[in-house]
Amino acid sequence: MDQQKICFIGAGNMTRSIISGLVHSGYPAQLIQATNPSQGKLDALKADLGILVSQDNLAAAQAADVIVLSVKPQLMQQVCEALQTVDMSQKLVITIAAGIKAKRYTDYLAQDIKLIRAMPNTPMQISVGMTGLYAPQAISTEQKAICDRLMSSGGEIVWVNEESELDQVIALSGSSPAYFFLLMESMIDAGKEMGMDEDKARTLVQQAALGAAMMAKQNPQLTLGNLRENVTSKGGTTAQALATFEAADMRGLVKKAMENCIKRAEEMAKTF
């Protein structure tokens, strides 16, 4: 696998995250290329990670064994149509776009392709990413292994059996780093309003978040409810904070947010 030439079409946030994971896990940088219309992001990627860069999608795709489609969903059709002259019969195509269904890419690229849909998240850039993967049945074990290697370089992976499950992956791990950032931002803002210095508030909050996530991960024998109860003294401070969240139906709010996330993915599947 480490001899495969990989080309990322689109060099934005998610591409940078995936390539960082790959390079830091020892994948040869000279086998990785990224394309983008503007030179700025390419120069930064080249300087930081030593990969090849290009503004020519067609040439980059032609030269690659694995093509990772990494543009925004609304640009996917036009970007793919411009690649129709590339013979993809011996290539693996991976798309990380939210929403767009696997079968669409056959139309956009106007040929039969071997395609895997991946739904990663930005923590891949520091090797604690989470990626959901879906392969239609036509994908070989070897091609799945290539994708495994590529995406697990930046963290954990999970294969799903049904394409619709990828929308759940978006709600649970693709988009969710942003939910946690929002919670942390809200806590820091509240801390500031109470008079805490911003840097100190950030240190306190991010370390508590990291500690909570690590405890959850390192204690699979305990439920998250157990871990929560271990913090919550009867009649104490945590109980008051949690009761405030429950009274405002935080669980219902989270569920609604995730349902809306999935609804948007379904809308995008119809639109793009």
Ligand SMILES: NC(=O)C1=CN([C@@H]2O[C@H](COP(=O)(O)OP(=O)(O)OC[C@H]3O[C@@H](n4cnc5c(N)ncnc54)[C@H](O)[C@@H]3O)[C@@H](O)[C@H]2O)C=CC1
């Ligand atoms: N940001 C995230 O956390 C995640 C994003 N995704 C998916 O990843 C894809 C990319 O998202 P981001 O990296 O966040 O967006 P982004 O906007 O940071 O990156 C997209 C890049 O594509 C470039 N681009 C535009 N037209 C192009 C063209 N014709 N040829 C080549 N490059 C072109 C843009 O200049 C930009 O640098 C999206 O489809 C999104 O659904 C999936 C999981 C997580």
Ligand SMILES: O=C(O)[C@@H]1CCC=N1
């Ligand atoms: O917001 C989005 O649409 C993309 C997909 C998951 C994270 N970012």
